[in-house]
């Protein structure tokens with residue numbers, strides 16, 4: 001195993017700055033690793049080797065010429081296939097976009113390139129980011145490197161899996177109901193959903209616009225913070241982006257003393273329906289946070305149990321509207337285009353063939369929830385619940401600085417286990433959805449392996465809007481405490497397993 005693939009982004013940056021390794025060597029090591037493990041993991045939908053190596057070469061030249069470079073210049077990153085990257089296929093995991101090559105870059109993509117990062121390729125996801133396992137991808141599922149029979153979570157399972165398959169040190173995700181945090185939790189990686197409006201949605205294929213948020217994925221807390229800083233911040237091309245300074249997440253990622261920090265454990269997230277192994281690791285982690293100086297207390301958020309129901313009305317309503325643009329006329333896959341069918345027939349056939357079952361289910365649900373006569377009862381009521389959840393958070397954040405909970409009720413489930421049961425699948429996001437509805441910042445950090453099945457467990461931290469730095473402060477303290485306990489990072493266990501095979 002090439003040692004370079006095990007190194008984090010911050011470490012790689014340092015090695016490049018010291019002249020010990022080039023971006024081309026790092027990029028090649030990642031591409032070699034991708035070639036080696038993709039047949040088993042299937043984290044990528046498209047590998048952009050040529051452009052990645054060209055960008056690496058450009059960065060190496062700039063460094064050799066003594067040009068000032070950003071801290072992540074030359075570091076590889078994997079991009080979820082829901083972000084537009086000019087010249088590369090951007091499928092969103094859907095047949096309907098299988099031939100689409102965007103002519104422009106998403107703001108996130110552009111910021112990665114401007115900061116000198118090397119985009120390795122596009123990662124797999126559930127179709128239009130709808131799902132919790134990547135099994136809804138039209139191009140086949142991604143496998144969890146901890147156990148290839150299990151799912152890597154979703155929708156951003158490709159991004160999360162690529163990190164623990166050691167294909168890349170960094171990845172980008174998008175989180176509408178948990179698609180960054182839930183895959184992070186079940187793969188033992190770090191995933192951060194910034195405050196809504198904290199990172200630009202421009203060029204992110206829209207799922208549910210009032211909930212979608214791009215964010216960083218990494219194996220280490222500092223790495224995630226460095227990536228967060230690159231992609232976050234105001235963007236005039238996204239009307240919901242916030243014109244305020246990005247919280248100092250990098251500085252927070254270096255702080256490991258939690259003295260004085262008030263942490264609330266959400267009473268409603270946990271207990272019945274949660275795996276014993278998840279609860280055990282969560283409780284132990286609470287002890288570690290206390291030992292790091294934090295003041296722990298229990299906080300009730302009485303409306304959180306209603307979040308899943310509200311989400312499954314608001315989200316499909318927005319989905320039904322956003323997915324209306326895929327009409328097979330302006331772009332995307334088109335069937336029956338032989339000149340003998342009407343525009344309407346072409347649209348109907350194309351949408352019928354181009355969308356998978358989950359996309360159709362949500363389009364139908366959303367159209368129903370928005371239809372006149374039902375609008376107030378469904379969409380309207382769900383919006384009222386959303387307000388109650390925002391109020392729960394506001395009341396909680398008067399008493400505590402951050403809230404915590406398990407990130408997911410269970411560890412990674414087996415491929416196929418929930419595929420035929422949408423409701424069981426939806427429950428994977430029980431803990432993550434409230435923060436999407438309220439728009440506050442939230443993240444998942446690894447807290448060990450479940451004693452039940454040996455699979456990773458994640459702890460969720462939730463912070464008030466624009467207090468994203470607090471997530472990193474808690475994450476850094478946890479990372480330090482757990483590194484001492486495990487004598488290294490959690491993922492080192494994966495390396496040991498691979499080497500013993």
Ligand code: GLN
Pocket residue numbers: 129130131132154155174175176177178179180207315429
């Ligand atoms: N799993 C959730 C869903 O299916 C969340 C998806 C997401 O965050 N994109 O809607």
